[in-house]
Amino acid sequence: xxxxxxxxxxxxxxxxxxxxxxxxxxxxxxxxxxxxxxxxxxxxxxxxxxxxxxxxxxxxxxxxxxxxxxxxxxxxxxxxxxxxxxxxxxxxxxxxxxxxxxxxxxxxxxxxxxxxxxxxxxxxxxxxxxxxxxxxxxxxxxxxxxxxxxxxxxxxxxxxxxxxxxxxxxxxxxxxxxxxxxxxxxxxxxxxxxxxxxxxxxxxxxxxxxxxxxxxxxxxxxxxxxxxxxxxxxxxxxxxxxxxxxxxxxxxxxxxxxxx
Amino acid sequence: xxxxxxxxxxxxxxxxxxxxxxxxxxxxxxxxxxxxxxxxxxxxxxxxxxxxxxxxxxxxxxxxxxxxxxxxxxxxxxxxxxxxxxxxxxxxxxxxxxxxxxxxxxxxxxxxxxxxxxxxxxxxxxxxxxxxxxxxxxxxxxxxxxxxxxxxxxxxxxxxxxxxxxxxxxxxxxxxxxxxxxxxxxxxxxxxxxxxxxxxxxxxxxxxxxxxxxxxxxxxxxxxxxxxxxxxxxxxxxxxxxxxxxxxxxxxxxxxxxxx
Numbered sequence: 259x260x261x262x263x264x265x266x267x268x269x270x271x272x273x274x275x276x277x278x279x280x281x282x283x284x285x286x287x288x289x290x291x292x293x294x295x296x297x298x299x300x301x302x303x304x305x306x307x308x309x310x311x312x313x314x315x316x317x318x319x320x321x322x323x324x325x326x327x328x329x330x331x332x333x334x335x336x337x338x339x340x341x342x343x344x345x346x347x348x349x350x351x352x353x354x355x356x357x358x359x360x361x362x363x364x365x366x367x368x369x370x371x372x373x374x375x376x377x378x379x380x381x382x383x384x385x386x387x388x389x390x391x392x393x394x395x396x397x398x399x400x401x402x403x404x405x406x407x408x409x410x411x412x413x414x415x416x417x418x419x420x421x422x423x424x425x426x427x428x429x430x431x432x433x434x435x436x437x438x439x440x441x442x443x444x445x446x447x448x449x450x451x452x453x454x455x456x457x458x459x460x461x462x463x464x465x466x467x468x469x470x471x472x473x474x475x476x477x478x479x480x481x482x483x484x485x486x487x488x489x490x491x492x493x494x495x496x497x498x499x500x501x502x503x504x505x506x507x508x509x510x511x512x513x514x515x516x517x518x
Numbered sequence: 519x520x521x522x523x524x525x526x527x528x529x530x531x532x533x534x535x536x537x538x539x540x541x542x543x544x545x546x547x548x549x550x551x552x553x554x555x556x557x558x559x560x561x562x563x564x565x566x567x568x569x570x571x572x573x574x575x576x577x578x579x580x581x582x583x584x585x586x587x588x589x590x591x592x593x594x595x596x597x598x599x600x601x602x603x604x605x606x607x608x609x610x611x612x613x614x615x616x617x618x619x620x621x622x623x624x625x626x627x628x629x630x631x632x633x634x635x636x637x638x639x640x641x642x643x644x645x646x647x648x649x650x651x652x653x654x655x656x657x658x659x660x661x662x663x664x665x666x667x668x669x670x671x672x673x674x675x676x677x678x679x680x681x682x683x684x685x686x687x688x689x690x691x692x693x694x695x696x697x698x699x700x701x702x703x704x705x706x707x708x709x710x711x712x713x714x715x716x717x718x719x720x721x722x723x724x725x726x727x728x729x730x731x732x733x734x735x736x737x738x739x740x741x742x743x744x745x746x747x748x749x750x751x752x753x754x755x756x757x758x759x760x761x762x763x764x765x766x767x768x769x770x771x772x773x774x775x776x777x778x
């Protein structure tokens with residue numbers, strides 16, 4: 259397989275998921291609560307099933323790690339990581355800032371990533387060694403000369419433990435906190451890659467929540483890592499930093515490490 | 519003036535604001551911090567100026583209360599209340615879930631309201647005694663049989679004082695808190711009017727942050743009031759409840775009033 263043919267396939271997966279999701283947006287759909295009480299809808303399931311059908315038929319030797327239907331062929335060196343709807347709560351509320359996430363891992367390291375917003379038709383595509391694109395045009399993160407000017411986004415304070423929340427709030431107090439954004443899930447990482455947000459910090463993410471973002475953010479000139487500054491791979495613990503300007507990394511890690 | 523001609527004018531104001539905002543979305547724009555350190559951009563100012571030009575020329579006797587350029591003719595019985603960009607932080611980050619808010623007050627009471635999202639082209643229009651519309655079609659809130667099933671939205675925990683935050687979190691714990699949404703500003707009220715969210719609770723809102731929502735939510739079958747259940751008017755204190763199903767109002771007020 260070449261990177262180009264993998265990219266074509268990844269784009270087809272995004273198209274298939276979008277077709278499954280669009281008719282259910284702001285429509286009647288069934289949903290239920292998963293084990294952790296987070297909701298899953300008919301749209302999450304239909305979109306992941308549509309992507310799995312393509313992978314099963316075209317790349318039957320590759321592994322799949324999906325949010326809704328679990329893992330297949332865990333020993334394969336190539337793993338497709340699928341989150342059919344990242345931001346299910348936004349989807350359910352009719353907010354068009356959720357997304358389908360698709361990543362390809364090679365030996366546990368992300369080499370392709372897609373964020374696709376099926377309602378507005380916005381797609382970020384990243385691949386190792388290539389510039390990130392947003393709807394086909396090159397996307398670039400922006401510089402951020404001082405942490406105090408950084409706009410910070412995170413999906414919601416309710417996703418931090420008390421202890422993590424303290425570290426996050428210490429960081430937040432050192433950024434442009436009047437421009438801090440909650441909500442947004444994957445969409446925040448796309449906006450960071452396009453140079454509209456400087457910093458995303460989250461905890462408790464699963465592999466399928468962050469794998470796609472690595473190639474997108476880094477191919478746009480930014481950096482992704484865990485809260486210690488280590489690169490993200492299949493076994494990371496889900497404490498995630500995405501930074502538009504890698505020159506601010508030490509400042510971010512120092513502020514996150516501090517207990518006030 | 520008839521309600522119909524006022525509605526036509528209100529729609530023209532929304533069009534004019536949208537024209538001023540669109541070219542600046544995800545573009546280079548200047549911004550600065552206001553007295554309370556909240557940001558204001560070139561787009562906020564241009565959009566409010568465009569609306570004021572129309573009002574000054576067509577309804578020179580009416581009062582205007584605008585977020586950016588203050589109050590004119592405060593003694594007029596008719597007051598146009600303008601928030602050119604509600605959700606400036608979202609606008610600056612490139613999230614298409616901010617909106618232009620336009621309300622007409624008669625003797626301090628809201629009689630017309632518009633929420634306009636200029637990027638996605640979504641517009642909610644409410645007027646006293648008329649059904650609310652979303653892009654020209656009738657919008658309706660949804661029923662919510664039990665508070666524990668209610669999806670709750672609020673712009674962000676950072677906007678509550680510690681004391682208010684405790685009351686809010688007590689309410690949140692009695693709703694479907696795994697579906698709680700932060701961020702969104704005015705867009706939450708539109709989604710509530712369209713039946714996708716059940717409950718929005720906020721504090722610290724200014725008149726221009728909530729005036730437009732009253733006609734929209736109530737014309738869609740919902741209810742808006744302050745945290746005591748009293749109707750909202752020009753002198754309300756900015757503790758706001760919007761509820762899709764008015765039958766849940768007592769439950770909401772009881773949960774908000776409780777100190778655990």
